[in-house]
Amino acid sequence: MAARKVVVVGGGLIGLSIARALAQRGSNDVLVLERGLLASGGTGKSSGIVRAHYGVPSIAKLSWNSVPTMEALGAEIGFRQVGYSVIVGDDNAEALEANIAMQQGIGIEAEMIDVDRLARMWPLMETSDVSAASFEPRGGFADATQLALHFGRVARDHGARIRQNTPVARILTSGDKATGVELTSGEVIEADDVIVASGWWSKQLLGDLGLDFPCDAYRSELLIVDAGQPLPDLPVVSDLVSLQYCRVEGAGQFLVGNSDHDAAENKFVDPDHYSNVASDTTVEKYAGKVMHRFPGFPDPSVTHTYAGVYDVPPDWNPVIQPLAAVQGLTLAAGFAGHGFKMSPAVGDLVADLLLEGDSTDPDIPASDFRLERFAEGRLLTSPHPYVGAGEMR
Ligand SMILES: Cc1cc2nc3c(=O)[nH]c(=O)nc-3n(C[C@H](O)[C@H](O)[C@H](O)COP(=O)(O)OP(=O)(O)OC[C@H]3O[C@@H](n4cnc5c(N)ncnc54)[C@H](O)[C@@H]3O)c2cc1C
Structure with missing residues (x-):
């Protein structure tokens, strides 16, 4: 059977962790497209703090599940x-x-x-x-750029390809199915799965398809x-x-x-x-x-x-979801100021969603991260918020 072609738009921590997880689990046609250089978006500015202290259980667990990766990499990512x-x-x-x-x-x-x-x-x-x-x-804390580059290296070691200085102009669809992307150069790249991990810029890519990602x-x-x-x-x-x-x-x-x-x-x-x-x-x-x-x-x-x-996003929490409206289109963005610490587990979650059809951790229900929650007014918020600290914790 022909391999499924996967295109990941965005070479930050999230896109590279997803590419790494998919490639490690046997997806052998994964291509990351990054408009600039790897880690040149929010990732390159990250303070790199590692903690599982959140009020939303699934967010806390995504962060906690990522700690062993930080520990295993240690000095390679400057983890203290x-x-x-x-x-x-x-x-x-x-x-x-x-x-x-x-x-x-x-x-x-x-x-x-x-x-x-x-x-x-x-x-x-x-x-x-x-x-x-x-x-x-x-x-503790670590270096976000080094972790992103590590994910990129592992993804490549498992057969993924990465193209830098390659901006995606738009996502291509046929009916209600994603079929690939068109680059600003005019080149068309066909794909079975398009994963948008483009940080804030995801809003525009989705908006062009008529999908509202409030961010x-x-x-x-x-x-x-x-x-x-x-x-x-x-x-x-x-x-x-x-x-x-x-x-x-x-x-x-x-x-x-x-x-x-x-x-x-x-x-x-x-x-x-x-x-x-x-x-x-x-x-x-x-x-x-x-x-x-x-x-x-x-x-x-x-x-x-x-x-x-x-x-x-309105509740300061991400969307991580194969979108219901467009088959083959997955969004992983809106990590606000906390995407670094959970990036290893987010890559694994997206691989679970695409390869197994659901989250494999009962403490991390996939339904928490749906895009539809904003339109439905069912925001993902902490039951015990801190006075003055907004939604960050
Ligand atoms: C100042 C600051 C401090 C932070 N501190 C912490 C912290 O202490 N702990 C923590 O856990 N998190 C922290 N974060 C958050 C964390 O760094 C981010 O959530 C995480 O890096 C986001 O990764 P990303 O891959 O989603 O986005 P990005 O790193 O922004 O990556 C998205 C990539 O997509 C690319 N792109 C965009 N549009 C296109 C296109 N059309 N075609 C191709 N490529 C495209 C961009 O160039 C970019 O490289 C901080 C963030 C900031 C800004």
Whole structure:
């Protein structure tokens, strides 16, 4: 029997992980088309944080199922398993406990810790306004670009092909079936399956077919702060009191990102034309938060700033689905700011959906990730959301 021809549009973490999973499981005609260079979209800007701390069980489980891949690759992807903590004030203490209980219930290694233990782990941290904290020992951070390139290498080793600088102009259909893609060069590539893993740009590719994928491009600004002294291996922190997240970046430097998704500086933007530096207002605001939380830094200074763009559906959760409306067309996009940590398991899930017809993990029901949920008003949201932190957790 002739092999099924699969075209994956997008050479970021998600497209490459899908290509890797399909090729590893015997699909021997997989082609990835990337309009620029591999990992040049959201992937190249990722903070690379690894954690399973989510309020939506299926999202937490996708992240948890990805941890062994991070651990197995270790230094190859710069994985530093420093652990991950969430710290909250009074307003979020109950939600934190409920989320940790849910995570433990599905097998995730995470626990509540008392503030004294947090202070011992994090000697430079101000903890007087922290009411409750959790710790996930297998969390940490890694290099998203290296993980994407790893997926690309494995996919190629198993026979997949990758073409860079190859923009797809449109998806081709015949009746209600996808038949391939047309490149901006005019070249037509036929396929039995077209998988759209094009981040924010997926919206346009689907829109051309009359399919509505509600997804905004959300700009997020990051600061690199020099602490003024070498930093030991400190756990990654999601600080839901000050609404920031922080991790060590190299020797003595510190990466600081925003967890305040209502903040005015976080605007919906054109993802092909946005400022790659943080505004003065952001620098001032973030620096104030850092100095409040880490008064132990002897001589902090901002060394540089940059910005990236999240692909954000209305509930900040992805669509991962062979679409009902067009046979042979699968969408895997809308990972907002959390696609890195779950990318290994997302590739496996798409392979399950295409090769087995369903998810093989009962904690990850495929129905959670349907496109139709937006039109039906049945958003995928956490039962225990955090005050002020939007839908990110
Ligand atoms: C600033 C920032 C920080 C983040 N931090 C974290 C974090 O700490 N932890 C975490 O888990 N996640 C994080 N994320 C999210 C994570 O990085 C993304 O969810 C993930 O990288 C998305 O991968 P992707 O493959 O879906 O999209 P992308 O990496 O954007 O890949 C899509 C690719 O499709 C290509 N493409 C688009 N249109 C076409 C076309 N027509 N033809 C061919 N190719 C096309 C693009 O060029 C792009 O390379 C962060 C993201 C950002 C922006």
